[in-house]
Structure formats: C-alpha cells, structure tokens
Amino acid sequence: MRKKLVIMLAGLLTVLSMGFGAAQFSDVPAGHWAQEAVEAITGRGIIVGFPDGTFRGNENLTRYQAALIIYRLLQQLEAEKGTGPATDAVQGMTDEEKAALQNAIQELAAELAALGVRVSALEDNAATKDDVAALQAQLDELKAGMAPADAGAGALDQQALQDLADRVEAASVAADTALAQSQELGERLDAVEGDLAALRSEIEAGSDSISALNELAVLLNQDVLSLQDRVTAIEKAIADIQGQEGPDLTQFATLEDVAALQEFASALRTDLVALSEKVSALETSVAGIDKRVAALEANRFTMSGSLSVRYGYRSTVPGGSNFDSTRAIDTIFDDDTGGVDAPDFSTSADTRLDTRANFTVRKAITGSGLEVSEATVTLRWFFGGDIYADDDTLRLHAFNLKGAVDGQDFTFRYDRNNLFKFTEYVFDNNNPDTGVGLGRGVLGTFNLSKGFLSPTVTVAAGSTSIDGTAGTNDYWGIRTVIKPFGVNLGVNYAQSNVRNLATPGLQVFGVDANTKLFGLVDLSTEYAIQSSVSNGFDFTDPDGAGPALADPQIFYVKAGVGIGPITLNANYRATDPNWNGISNNGNDRPFSLGQRGFGVDVSATLGFLRLGGYFDSRTNFYEDPGTDQRAFGANVGANLFAGLSLNAYYNNTTLAGVTQYAGADYDSATGKFGTNFGVKVGAKDLILTGLELGFEYRSSASNGGALGDFSDLIFAAKAPLNLAGFSITPNVRYHSFGSNVGGTESYSTLKYGVQLTTPTLNLFIINPSLEVGYAARTTTPATSPVVSESRWSVGVKLADFLLPKGTFGVAYASYTGNNVTSMIVGTDDKLYDNGNDRLYSTPGTDYGPVAFGSTAVGTLTGIYLNYTYYGLGLYYGSFVLDLDNNGTADSTGYGFRVSYTFSF
Structure with a gap:
C-alpha cells in the first residue's frame, strides 16, 4: 500500500512542479538521475534543503522529516483549490487519478496523526535537549581547562573524554526517544482503558470485542517489550558512563530523566500486569457466557400451529335426488376424497360445527440421550347433525413425534387415517387415488445407526374399525432394513384380524432388496408369501393344474442399465391372483396380479432421433393352456425444426396366438400391449407462443382381426x-x-371451448376481475342418438372489497347433458382437456370403440358466492337439477359455510 502511495505522490509532485523554479544544490551534480525530481520538489517548496546549500540525498529520511514533507504537500494542495498554475495542473488530472489520490491521502491520515503525536512529544521534551546542550558546554569547558599545552601525566585523556561525551550524547538521544515513545504508549494505554470500559458494557454482544481486545493486548505487549529493550540499553549505557574515571555525571539532568523514565517503565509494567489480569478475567467470563448461550440455544423451544373453525351444512330438499354440484361449479362443498367422486349434495349432509387445532413444538438436537426435536398434536372437536344435539365429540386426530436416541433418529405417529407402506406388495396402505389408509393406528420408524448392521426398523399397528376392542380388523407389522455390502435388504412381517377367532386373519412374510451392481446395473427384487394366522406357511410351488394348493406368493426381479445413450430394462414376475398382502392399494404395483412372465424394453437417443422397442411374454399365474400372451413393439421419434416433433409406432399383441385389440396392461396413449400402428405429429410455438398443435392417425386390429x-x-x-x-x-x-x-359403431366427436380471464381492473372504488368459460362437445354415432354436453360459466371477483385484502366472488354456471351416462355423479373434469372427447360423462374416450345407448338428460345450474378476508371465509351456494330438461326442478340443493383459520 505504501509503495502505491509513494507512486501516487510522486506523480502528483511531477504535475504540480510544472512552471516553478528549481533550487540548485552543490551536492546534486548536473545529469544526476534524480536531478529532475529534486528540482521539482525543491522548486515547489516541499523540500528546502539544508542551510549550507546541500541536498544530502544519500542520508536516511527520518519519520519526522517525512511528516514535514507530507504536511507541506497537503498544505499546498489545499491552498491550490483556488486559481493559478497548480490548480490547472490538478484540474488536468483524470477523475480516476483524482479519486486514487484522494483515497491515498485518506489512507495516510492515520499515520500523519500518529506522527503529529510524536512531534508534540519531541516538542514537550525540549528542556531535555537544553540540558544536554548545557552538559555539552560543560564538557567543552572541561576539555579546555584540563588539557593545557604542557599537560602532564595527571591530565585527563582527551580521547577518553571525547568518547565519554559521545556516549553521553548517545544516551541522551536514546533517553529522549524512549521518553517520547513512553508518552505515546501512555496515550495508547489511556485509549485502551476507554476501550475496556466500552467493552465491559458490550461483552454480551459477542466475542468479536474480546477478539479485538486480544489483538490490542498483543500490540501493547510488543510495544512494551521494545520499550524494555530500549530502557535496558539506556541503563547499561549509564552504568558504563558512571564506571569511567572522570567527573560525576549524576549531577546532569539527563540522568534524572533516565531515572524518571525507569520509574515510569516500572509503573507501566505494573499497569500492563493489571491489564493482562483484567483481560484474562474477561476471557474467562466470555467463555462462561458462550457455554451458557450454547446451552440455552440447544434447549430453545419454538412453537407454531393453527386453529380452524367452521360451521356449515349442505343438503337437498326432502324427496330430491342427490347430485354432484362440481359438474357446474367447483365449490367448497365438494365432498370428493382423493379423486373418488361422490354426490356433493345429499340429504342432511355436512351439518356440523368442526374445530381443529394443530400445535407443533420444535427444539434442536444436541446428540446425547433421549431427545424430542418436534412434537405435533391435532385435535378435532365437532357436532354432527343438529348443532344442539348431545353428540359432541373431542378427538385426538393425529399426534407426531420426531427425535433421537443418542444421535439415532426416530419418528412416531398416531393418526385416525394411518397411511403407510412397507413394500410394493406388503402392507401398502397409502393409496394416492383415494387418500384412504388402513384405519386408525400408529407408525414408528427407528434408525439404529449405532447397532449391528445399522438397521432401520418400522413398526405399524392399529385397527380398521372404530371399536378396536371388538377383536376384528386389527393389524400390526414390522419391517427391518439393513445395508450389508451396499445392498438395501428388507425383511417384513405383518398380521391382520389376529383376535378374530371366527374368521382367522392373514399373516404375511416377505423380503426385498435393491442395489446397484458394479455401479452400473440397478437391481431390485421382492418375494412374499401369505397364509392364515392359524396355519404355517406352505411354500409349495403351484403345479398349474387347477387352483394352487400352496399359499399365495409373489415374486419379481427388475434390472436396468444405462450405457451412454442406450437404456435397457428387464424383468421377471410371478404374482398370485389371490394375493392380499394386507394392502388396500393396488394401483401402483409394478405388475398386476395373476401372471407369470418376463419382459424387456430398450430405448436410445441418437442425436435428434429417439428409438425404442419392447418384448413381453406372460401367462396366467397357474400357466393354464390358452393364457399365453405375447406382445412386442417398436417406435421411432424425432425432434424436428421449429418445434415440430414426429413419432411413429408399431405394436402387436396376441393371446393364445389370436390378435388382440387391447391386451393386458394396454396403454391407450402409446398403443402398447395392443395391435396397431400409427403416426403422431406435434408442434409447439410454431406460429404463436404457446400454440399447441397435434395430429395423430392410428390403425388398429379388432380381436382376431387385422390392422x-x-x-x-x-x-x-x-x-x-x-x-x-x-x-x-x-x-x-x-x-x-x-x-x-x-357390431361396432363408427362415430365422430367435435369438442371446443374458450376461456377468458381479465386482470384486476381499477374502476373507481371497486377492483373487479372477470372469468368466463364455455365448453361443448358433440358426439355423432352412425346410428345411435347424438350425445352432447355443454357448460358455460361466468365469475366476477372484487379485490379489496369492504376491507383491504378482502375478496368477494360470485359465479354462475349451467351444465346440460343429452344421452350421457349419468347426471347424478360425474367423473373427472375434462372441460378443456384436448386429450379426451368428453367434458364430464362417458361415452367419449381417447380412442374408439365405445358403447352408446345412454339416455340420461338434464340441466344443472348453480350460483356460488364467497368472501374471504385473511383467515376468514364465508361461502354460500344454491343449485337446481332438472333431470328431464322440462324446466321444472327435480332437486334443489343449497349449502352454507363459515370458516376461520388462524396460524401462529
């Protein structure tokens, strides 16, 4: 940094020197390499030279001389802010040069301040210099008086006297320097005392202040050690002087100064020892505070939760038909659970006051003993039916714990709807489609990382019935996973209906494993068997002649490998059709029940080309004659220019050698496990951003037919x-x-719609936004009646209504169907889905054929109002169902709900 400052100042001096005369010095010869710089700074008056007309360029520059030079430079810079040649020179500098110079001067400020203190100390010590001058005069007199021209043997040795004088002069200089630095050190000690006072008041703010104090103490120690060395040198010099034969020099003032300096140094040592003791005490105190803070943070609890309250009802008029309001408007009264469609409006439904409270407490884990890091409890209190009826119930809806034992994680949960899964086929009770588990129960997982083979143990237990003491529908199971040699190995056992002696329950045993062989092949497998609780397991393999005598069993193995752009997958499976596995979820199993077989598929990406193929062979589980299915297929795809994509495919499936339109595991989207060929062309963002275009042609074979x-x-x-x-x-x-x-009817479907939404508009005191939608489809069979559906809706939302952040919404919708399957319970909303023919009801699928002949007709209309303000919600809906489109209501439903949710 100092090198940079010197360069900056030298550059400035060169600029400022232009146009000024330069002094001439006798010891700076013409042509000297530094002549130009000397003339520039002396002509500027920054250095004036010595009275004898010399520059003395080879002598060392003291810090005092440096301070004087820089001080003159700064004075001239400030004086030249007016007009004149130097001002022009400064103004000629670039902005970068000025900024760099300003930064350099600011960085020198600290050192200039310190130099000023030292100069003041020298000025205060001027009396000592006078004494030294008097001493020098007396020495001169001694020299003159004690060394006559005819001096004999008793005369003083002039050379010795001269040496003594030189040593006195050196001692006085050293004393002056030590005294000046002692004064400077005293000022620094005063500053340290002020810092210590501030530090005591801020010690709880953290350890940064202590760290700074430690650094300051180190600096003080360095300065004191240096001072001690100098004082020792002075004492040694004085002792040497006093040991010489000659006059008693103790009478001189410089010796008194040295004695005073010794006394000050001694007091300084005492203060430093006291300061060191204070620093040690502060460090000890801070260490104790750190431990206390760490202990408090380790045991600090945080709490959060929510409280929700609602009262509402939904019902139809007496004698009316139940119906699904979602076909018109998706409302808060929708009673669908996890995708299962049910009537939203039925007699005396949803009449209750329902309150739920959720509380969660969290704390950090320190890693020792038994600790709970999180606890959550959910309580539910509600009135069913008439709010004044005596049927109120307070329920523990759910309870969760997370924690560790000696650093080993565990979780524990109780829930009235126990969702859990051991494997694909054993104790799988977490159906994503229904959201229904295996009834109320508990689930615990323990990660015993410090145990033998570091097992992870999962335990599930509960009952599917409300009255768990009835001896029926109870269940329990345990799963243990270990990881020997990089293999995840699981062992499972489960039972159900253990206490029902009239109808013995099931027991299931299974093992599963997955690993990555050689870092390349993904391998997974599972085997399981089930039997009656009262019997042992029969592992006999079915012989294929009639029903199996063995207990139901399942087995599969899957392997996959990826090598560059090629991916290969293979499998073998055998799944008994009578398999239960104490599971209520069969939708996500890798293979359907009741089959034996193997399959392989391969895919590759080669630049813009995508290639794929598969082969599958299976029979029923018992390998009965005539149940063998063979399926194979191939496809090729390409991503072309401008968002265009192309895909062509061919699939073939036979059952006992007979062509099948759709075999087992048929995938309508790709045609796999069917007999067909086709081509797809797609485009996205081709003309407009967001534009999606699709075209497909498919030719299929009927059962026993041909393409x-x-x-x-x-x-x-x-x-x-x-x-x-x-x-x-x-x-x-x-x-x-x-x-x-x-016998198979041709048909055509035209489906179309439009959705319109507006941004929030600022219209005087209201801020409305609008949503409008219309969708319709018409399916025209060759001979059957035309099937049609249409639905239109309009909704308005008012932002900041009545209150800031308050939102009011009103929507009106009407649905009409002719010759649809049902007007009571609809299926999933496919209003604006271009992958399906229908809006709500069948018939209408991705591909034909379909069955016709339904005669259900009707119109459902409704209005829905809601107001929300933070956690508060008010909802009302009224719906009318006309089953024969004659303008007369066959069923009327209405609903009302108030809800409030508060989180903390």
Whole structure:
C-alpha cells in the first residue's frame, strides 16, 4: 500500500512542479538521475534543503522529516483549490487519478496523526535537549581547562573524554526517544482503558470485542517489550558512563530523566500486569457466557400451529335426488376424497360445527440421550347433525413425534387415517387415488445407526374399525432394513384380524432388496408369501393344474442399465391372483396380479432421433393352456425444426396366438400391449407462443382381426393468447373413429371451448376481475342418438372489497347433458382437456370403440358466492337439477359455510 502511495505522490509532485523554479544544490551534480525530481520538489517548496546549500540525498529520511514533507504537500494542495498554475495542473488530472489520490491521502491520515503525536512529544521534551546542550558546554569547558599545552601525566585523556561525551550524547538521544515513545504508549494505554470500559458494557454482544481486545493486548505487549529493550540499553549505557574515571555525571539532568523514565517503565509494567489480569478475567467470563448461550440455544423451544373453525351444512330438499354440484361449479362443498367422486349434495349432509387445532413444538438436537426435536398434536372437536344435539365429540386426530436416541433418529405417529407402506406388495396402505389408509393406528420408524448392521426398523399397528376392542380388523407389522455390502435388504412381517377367532386373519412374510451392481446395473427384487394366522406357511410351488394348493406368493426381479445413450430394462414376475398382502392399494404395483412372465424394453437417443422397442411374454399365474400372451413393439421419434416433433409406432399383441385389440396392461396413449400402428405429429410455438398443435392417425386390429379394422383420426389445437393482461385460450379437438367390424359403431366427436380471464381492473372504488368459460362437445354415432354436453360459466371477483385484502366472488354456471351416462355423479373434469372427447360423462374416450345407448338428460345450474378476508371465509351456494330438461326442478340443493383459520 505504501509503495502505491509513494507512486501516487510522486506523480502528483511531477504535475504540480510544472512552471516553478528549481533550487540548485552543490551536492546534486548536473545529469544526476534524480536531478529532475529534486528540482521539482525543491522548486515547489516541499523540500528546502539544508542551510549550507546541500541536498544530502544519500542520508536516511527520518519519520519526522517525512511528516514535514507530507504536511507541506497537503498544505499546498489545499491552498491550490483556488486559481493559478497548480490548480490547472490538478484540474488536468483524470477523475480516476483524482479519486486514487484522494483515497491515498485518506489512507495516510492515520499515520500523519500518529506522527503529529510524536512531534508534540519531541516538542514537550525540549528542556531535555537544553540540558544536554548545557552538559555539552560543560564538557567543552572541561576539555579546555584540563588539557593545557604542557599537560602532564595527571591530565585527563582527551580521547577518553571525547568518547565519554559521545556516549553521553548517545544516551541522551536514546533517553529522549524512549521518553517520547513512553508518552505515546501512555496515550495508547489511556485509549485502551476507554476501550475496556466500552467493552465491559458490550461483552454480551459477542466475542468479536474480546477478539479485538486480544489483538490490542498483543500490540501493547510488543510495544512494551521494545520499550524494555530500549530502557535496558539506556541503563547499561549509564552504568558504563558512571564506571569511567572522570567527573560525576549524576549531577546532569539527563540522568534524572533516565531515572524518571525507569520509574515510569516500572509503573507501566505494573499497569500492563493489571491489564493482562483484567483481560484474562474477561476471557474467562466470555467463555462462561458462550457455554451458557450454547446451552440455552440447544434447549430453545419454538412453537407454531393453527386453529380452524367452521360451521356449515349442505343438503337437498326432502324427496330430491342427490347430485354432484362440481359438474357446474367447483365449490367448497365438494365432498370428493382423493379423486373418488361422490354426490356433493345429499340429504342432511355436512351439518356440523368442526374445530381443529394443530400445535407443533420444535427444539434442536444436541446428540446425547433421549431427545424430542418436534412434537405435533391435532385435535378435532365437532357436532354432527343438529348443532344442539348431545353428540359432541373431542378427538385426538393425529399426534407426531420426531427425535433421537443418542444421535439415532426416530419418528412416531398416531393418526385416525394411518397411511403407510412397507413394500410394493406388503402392507401398502397409502393409496394416492383415494387418500384412504388402513384405519386408525400408529407408525414408528427407528434408525439404529449405532447397532449391528445399522438397521432401520418400522413398526405399524392399529385397527380398521372404530371399536378396536371388538377383536376384528386389527393389524400390526414390522419391517427391518439393513445395508450389508451396499445392498438395501428388507425383511417384513405383518398380521391382520389376529383376535378374530371366527374368521382367522392373514399373516404375511416377505423380503426385498435393491442395489446397484458394479455401479452400473440397478437391481431390485421382492418375494412374499401369505397364509392364515392359524396355519404355517406352505411354500409349495403351484403345479398349474387347477387352483394352487400352496399359499399365495409373489415374486419379481427388475434390472436396468444405462450405457451412454442406450437404456435397457428387464424383468421377471410371478404374482398370485389371490394375493392380499394386507394392502388396500393396488394401483401402483409394478405388475398386476395373476401372471407369470418376463419382459424387456430398450430405448436410445441418437442425436435428434429417439428409438425404442419392447418384448413381453406372460401367462396366467397357474400357466393354464390358452393364457399365453405375447406382445412386442417398436417406435421411432424425432425432434424436428421449429418445434415440430414426429413419432411413429408399431405394436402387436396376441393371446393364445389370436390378435388382440387391447391386451393386458394396454396403454391407450402409446398403443402398447395392443395391435396397431400409427403416426403422431406435434408442434409447439410454431406460429404463436404457446400454440399447441397435434395430429395423430392410428390403425388398429379388432380381436382376431387385422390392422385396418379400426381407424382413429385426431386433430387438436390450443392457443393461449395474452392481450394487455387479458388472457384468451381457445381450444378445439376433432376425433373421427371408423369401424369395418360389424357390431361396432363408427362415430365422430367435435369438442371446443374458450376461456377468458381479465386482470384486476381499477374502476373507481371497486377492483373487479372477470372469468368466463364455455365448453361443448358433440358426439355423432352412425346410428345411435347424438350425445352432447355443454357448460358455460361466468365469475366476477372484487379485490379489496369492504376491507383491504378482502375478496368477494360470485359465479354462475349451467351444465346440460343429452344421452350421457349419468347426471347424478360425474367423473373427472375434462372441460378443456384436448386429450379426451368428453367434458364430464362417458361415452367419449381417447380412442374408439365405445358403447352408446345412454339416455340420461338434464340441466344443472348453480350460483356460488364467497368472501374471504385473511383467515376468514364465508361461502354460500344454491343449485337446481332438472333431470328431464322440462324446466321444472327435480332437486334443489343449497349449502352454507363459515370458516376461520388462524396460524401462529
């Protein structure tokens, strides 16, 4: 940094020297390499030289001389802020040069301040210099008086006297220097005392202050050690002087100064010892505070939770039909659970006051003993039916614990709807479609990382019935996972209906494993067997002749490997059709029940090409004749220019050698496990951003037929448009199905719709936004009646209504169906889905054929109002169902709900 400052100052001196005369010195010869710089700074008056007209360029520059030079430079810089040649020179500098110079001067400020203190100390010590001068005069007199021209043997040795004088002069200089530095050290000690006072008041703010104090103490120790060395040198010099033969020098003032300096140094040592003791005490205190803070943080609890309260009802008028309001408007009264559709409005439904409270407490884990890091409890209190009836119930809805034992994690949970899963086929009770578990129960997981083989143990237990003491529908199971040699190995055992002696329950035993062989092959497998609780396990393999005598069993193994752009997967499976596994979820099993077989598929990505193929062979589990299915297929795809994609596929499936339109595991989207070939063309963002276009042609074989028996032609388009915040999304789908097989009807479907949403508009005191939607489809069979559905809706939302952040919404909708399957319970909303023919009801699928002949007709209309303000919600809905489209209401439903949710 100092090198940089010297360069900056030298550059400035060169600029400021332009136009000024330069002094001439006798010891700076012409042509000297530094002549120009000397002339520049002396002509500027920054250095004036010595009275004898010399520059003395080879002598060392003291810090005092440096302080004087820089001081003169700063004075001239400030004086030149007015006008004149130097001002022009400064103004000629670039902004970067000025900024760099300003920063350099600011960085020198600290050192200049310190030099000023030292100069003041020298000025205060001027009396000592006078004494030394008097001493020098007396020495001169001694020299003159004691060394006559005819001096004999008794005269003083002039050379010795001169040496003594030199040593006195050196001692006085050293004393002056030591005294000046002692004064400076005293000022620093005063500053330290002030810092210590401030430090005591801020010690709880953290350890940064202590760290700074330690650094300061180190600096003080260094300065004191240096001072001690100098004082020792002075004392030694004085002793040497006093040991010489000659006059008694104790009479001189410099010796008194040295004695005073010794006394000050001694007092300084005493103060330093006291300061060191104070620092040690402070460090001890801070260490204790750190331990206390760490202990407090380790045991610090945080609490959060929520409280929700609601009262409401929904019902139909007496004698009316139940119906699903979702077909018109998706409301808060929707009673669908996890995708299972049910009537929203039925007699005396949802009449209750329901309160739920959720509390969670958390703390940090320190890693020793038994500790709980998180605890959550959910309470539910409600009145069913008439609010004044005596049927109120307070329930523990759920309870969760998380923690550790000696650093080993564990979780424990109680829930009235116990969702859990051991494996794909054993104790799988976490159905994502229904959201229904295996009844109330507990689930605990313990990670015993310090045990032998570091097992992870999971335990589940509970009952599927409300009255768990009835001896029926109870269940329990345990799963242990260990990881020997990089293999995740699981062992499972479960039982159900253990106490029901009239109907013995099931017991299941199984093992499973997964690993990555050689870091390349993903391998997973599972084997399980079940039997009656009262019997042992029969591992006999079924012989394929009639029903199996062995207990139901399942087994599968899967392997996958990826090598560069190629991926290969293979499997073998055997799954008994009578398998239960004490599971209520069969939707996510890797293989359906009742089959034996193997399969392989391969895919590769080669630049813009995608290639794939598969082969699968299976029979039923008992390997009965005539149950063998063979399926294979291939596909090729390419991503072309401008968002275009192309895919072509061919699939073939036979059952006992007979062609199948759709075999086991048929996938309508890809045609796999069917007999067909087709081509798809897709485009996205081709003309407009967000525009989606799709075209597909498929030719299929009927059961026992050949390709060309059925044909599907599909075109679909969707184009989201955004105009100044207004969103308009039209969509259209056309599907034509043709059949050459008797008894199968051809048809065509046209489906279309549009959605419109506006941004929030500021109209005087209201801030409305609008949502409008319309969708319709018409399916025209060759001979059967036309099937149609239509639905339109309009909704308005008012932002900041009545209160800031308050939102009021009102929506009105109407649905009409002709010759649809049902008007009572609809299926999933497919209003604006271009991958399906229908809006709500069948018939209408991705591909044909489908069955016709339904005659249900009707219209459902409704209005829905809601107001929300933070956690408060008010909802009301009224719906009318006209089952025969004659304008007369066959059923009327209405609902009301008030809810409030508070989180903390």
